[in-house]
Amino acid sequence: MTNLTRHVCALTPLPSEPGDRIELIPVGAFRLADKRGRTEMRLDGAEASSVIAASFAAATGGVLPIDFDHRSLAPQGTADSRAAGWITAMEVEGDRVFASVDWTAEGRQALEGRSYRFVSPVFKTRRDGRVALIEGAGLVNNPALPELRQLASKDEDMDPIETIAGLLGLAADAPDKIVERIEALCETETQMASIAEAAGVTGDDTVTQVCARLSAKPEVDPAKYVPLSTFAELQTQFASLQSTVAGDKAEAALQQARDAGKLTPGMEDWATQLASKDLGQFEAWAAAAPVLVNLGKPRVAGRPAPQKTEALDETERQVASLMGVDEDEFLATRNAAVKEH
Structure with a gap:
């Protein structure tokens, strides 16, 4: 010592x-x-x-x-x-x-x-x-x-503060902690009163009543709800129907481009993918694309027949860009189609 x-x-x-x-x-x-x-x-x-x-x-x-x-x-x-x-x-x-x-x-x-x-x-x-x-x-x-x-x-x-501290499980010489605990208890009581009011329960056993409400199974009206399996089946059928409708629209737009002589056999795969993915973009291309295949139909007034040239014009370059096709490749395909006719 x-x-x-x-x-x-x-x-x-x-x-x-x-x-x-x-x-x-x-x-x-x-x-x-x-x-x-x-x-x-x-x-x-x-x-x-x-x-x-x-x-x-x-x-x-x-x-x-x-x-x-x-x-x-x-x-x-x-x-x-x-x-x-x-x-x-x-x-x-x-x-x-x-x-x-x-x-x-x-x-x-x-x-x-x-x-x-x-x-x-x-x-x-x-x-x-x-x-x-x-x-x-x-x-x-x-x-x-x-x-x-x-x-x-x-x-x-005995000092009443000592009694309160003992009930709260705190030391009497920690007034800040005593006040903090009491405030927390008051806040909890206020929140519980609001929950009880919202749930429409009263009495000394409000906590028990609220817990019973939360654990109870909700009443289901068969007229307003369907089984989850039925709902999932309907979702699948609807998705299939949407796919079918979209496919029909894409095929109709492709056929329209074929009938107009704007879609050559070499362009089928590209055109089908574009129409299936973005029908609006394909329709924009079809509207701007020149006639590449002479189907024996009258020419559109004011639009000359395609001619074999050594370069693409402005419209053809835009079409090649929309198609994602190299301009030289597009030119070769166009000239070959013109040569066939």
């Missing part, structure tokens, strides 16, 4: 009728209200039991003293070091270490007469602020950690 620093700090206000069990020191991180408050101190929960055991092992007679104003810490013989009580046991409960105390007559009288209101633990810390040893306590009137609640000897004296 070398390199330890001793601390004394008033922590817990005591009632005028002290019980034999008091709060002694926090578990977890804490700071003192004086200049030492700049440094965080800590009694780790995992170490608390071993700290308690080590404290009693180091105590004379196996008990820890509670004196007046920490006078027993003064040089021997320079101050009244009478005990106000003796700590006979310590245990961790929640975020506190509780001490069982056997009060002396002087100690009990000092508390009942309100000469002293606070108990101040004496403990030693390591360099990192972790509590290593509890040496006892003293009755004082200058608290350095006043946030610990007063330990009452009767249940009716």
